[in-house]
Amino acid sequence: MLWGIFLLALFLPTLYYNNYLKNEILLETQTRAARELSLIKDLMLREKEFEGPGQLHDWLAKVSGPLQVRITYADEGGRIIADSDVPFDQVSGLDNVARRPEITEAYGDSMGSSLRTARVSDSNLLYVAQRIEGRGKIPGGVLRVAIPLSNIFYALRNVAILQRLIILVGFIAFALTSLGLMVSTSRSVSLLSEAAESIGQGNVKALVQFHPDHYFYPLAKSIRENAERVDSYIKTIMEQKSQLESILDGIEEGLLLLDSTGRIDSSNRAARKMFTSVPELKGRRPLEVIRSPELQTACNRVLENEIHSYHSEVTIGADRYYHVHIIRIEQQKDDYGAIIALHDISELKRLEKVRRDFVANASHELRTPLTSIKGYTEVLMSDESDPDVRSSCLEVIFKNTNLIIKIVNDLLQLAKVEDYNTIMDIRPVRPEDGLMEAWKACTPAAAQRGVSLENDLMPEGPLVMADFDQLVQVFRNLLENAVRYSSPGGKVEVFSSVENDRVTIGVSDSGPGIPKHDQQRIFERFFRVERYRGKESGSTGLGLAICRHIVRSHGGAIWVESPRKDMSSGSTFFFTLPASETLQVSPHMS
Numbered sequence: 001m002l003w004g005i006f007l008l009a010l011f012l013p014t015l016y017y018n019n020y021l022k023n024e025i026l027l028e029t030q031t032r033a034a035r036e037l038s039l040i041k042d043l044m045l046r047e048k049e050f051e052g053p054g055q056l057h058d059w060l061a062k063v064s065g066p067l068q069v070r071i072t073y074a075d076e077g078g079r080i081i082a083d084s085d086v087p088f089d090q091v092s093g094l095d096n097v098a099r100r101p102e103i104t105e106a107y108g109d110s111m112g113s114s115l116r117t118a119r120v121s122d123s124n125l126l127y128v129a130q131r132i133e134g135r136g137k138i139p140g141g142v143l144r145v146a147i148p149l150s151n152i153f154y155a156l157r158n159v160a161i162l163q164r165l166i167i168l169v170g171f172i173a174f175a176l177t178s179l180g181l182m183v184s185t186s187r188s189v190s191l192l193s194e195a196a197e198s199i200g201q202g203n204v205k206a207l208v209q210f211h212p213d214h215y216f217y218p219l220a221k222s223i224r225e226n227a228e229r230v231d232s233y234i235k236t237i238m239e240q241k242s243q244l245e246s247i248l249d250g251i252e253e254g255l256l257l258l259d260s261t262g263r264i265d266s267s268n269r270a271a272r273k274m275f276t277s278v279p280e281l282k283g284r285r286p287l288e289v290i291r292s293p294e295l296q297t298a299c300n301r302v303l304e305n306e307i308h309s310y311h312s313e314v315t316i317g318a319d320r321y322y323h324v325h326i327i328r329i330e331q332q333k334d335d336y337g338a339i340i341a342l343h344d345i346s347e348l349k350r351l352e353k354v355r356r357d358f359v360a361n362a363s364h365e366l367r368t369p370l371t372s373i374k375g376y377t378e379v380l381m382s383d384e385s386d387p388d389v390r391s392s393c394l395e396v397i398f399k400n401t402n403l404i405i406k407i408v409n410d411l412l413q414l415a416k417v418e419d420y421n422t423i424m425d426i427r428p429v430r431p432e433d434g435l436m437e438a439w440k441a442c443t444p445a446a447a448q449r450g451v452s453l454e455n456d457l458m459p460e461g462p463l464v465m466a467d468f469d470q471l472v473q474v475f476r477n478l479l480e481n482a483v484r485y486s487s488p489g490g491k492v493e494v495f496s497s498v499e500n501d502r503v504t505i506g507v508s509d510s511g512p513g514i515p516k517h518d519q520q521r522i523f524e525r526f527f528r529v530e531r532y533r534g535k536e537s538g539s540t541g542l543g544l545a546i547c548r549h550i551v552r553s554h555g556g557a558i559w560v561e562s563p564r565k566d567m568s569s570g571s572t573f574f575f576t577l578p579a580s581e582t583l584q585v586s587p588h589m590s
């Protein structure tokens, strides 16, 4: 198409120019012929009178030579009398020219002209003719001049050939240039479109570098600049997104973002941790994740703008409790979603239960001795005067009062060790020092029951990192139990071992042991093994709970083995403490 237009654009002016040139040349030739005709006519009229056609013929031949024209003389009837280009003897054989257009015109007293192919020479000639009066023996007639156009036409044809050649060369040059241009343009366009595609996929570096002279340079430059700008916007957005995600992931509350259709659009890490059993939260309805129809209804109502927000508590599974808050949010213009915020209150609930149980247990533990004191006090207040009864009443009241004091003391002790604000004085201490200090307090009871202590603690063993008073407390609780439950005349053995950076201390007794199913529970507050309940006087069920708390706060562990390792009856309480790196005992306040 383009090439067709180009060809037309080249050909049409050439065609027009050729025609114009031809017409101009003809006009010029015609003028020249007319001028030469007038000149010849003039010359002829000035010439002496011709004696006959032969003389005229010679004269015409002489004049035509330098002018390079053919001169014909015809009489009024169109018969040729003389012709410069035809031998005189053949002139009479020439055709009558009376009907030739230029002759007919000349008869009308004007100058006639015509362009034709000559019958004689078969070449293009321009004829001009004019009437002329007779001279001597030559009758009046028409003088005609013929100028050959072959040379001019030949030159014109050459010009046309040259023009065509130029057009062809121009066309080939144009075709080659435009082809090159097309190839380079389409290459550049495909490079640009590939680059644009890569940019679309986020690879800004994929941009093509064009030379500054390249016609696509401004376009490529502006694409590059725009891509870099978009890239920097995207980076900012991504940074903000990841910041937001980190903030959301850092929030301890589980967050579920619902889209306007009520399906989960995104969630934070806490929410994903809450619902690990659900493989993919995205796209699910809240009911599929939290099996609570009330919550689903609340979400629907919030999304439908029936209510703006919703607060409630939901239970997931057996022991997970959440405080739920749903609020409606505008995600985009006129597109509302909702956020479900789940706050895990399971620990709070557990602590609440522990507190309730604790109060109930403590009240129960205190009520028993108090009821007993009340009963015996009533007996004393009655008119009973038997001194034996009075003294046994007072004895019971005294025992129960002591028990109450012990319970209160243990509770205070437990509160103290559980208090995170209590400052522990941890330093390297010798376990034996703690043991001896504790045994002092147990000696009266031990002596009463005939129970002895066997100290097998490693004499050269490492020191332990502990708060001395708390270590004494642990030993004391374990020794008191061991003495209390040992059979009369029994033995309490205390031994130790060391492994890596831990020291393990064991306290063994020859008592009745502890049933397997109670071995975990004896460390709970107020727990007592059922079968000894009646026999235990002064038992509060708090001693081992205190021990466990102290040992754990030192980074150690406590457990019981019953029957003992050697399968003999009784139980062994073990606890571990971190070994000290120094061998030097630090002085402590006791």
Ligand code: ADP
Residues within 6 Å of the ligand: 477, 481, 482, 485, 509, 511, 512, 513, 514, 522, 523, 527, 528, 529, 530, 532, 536, 538, 539, 540, 541, 542, 543, 544, 545, 571
């Ligand atoms: P208590 O003040 O009753 O001793 P503890 O917390 O020290 O409270 O002990 C909890 C319970 O564990 C005891 O009531 C007892 O039933 C059981 N127990 C503790 N030590 C021993 C032991 N050495 N032998 C047998 N039973 C024990």
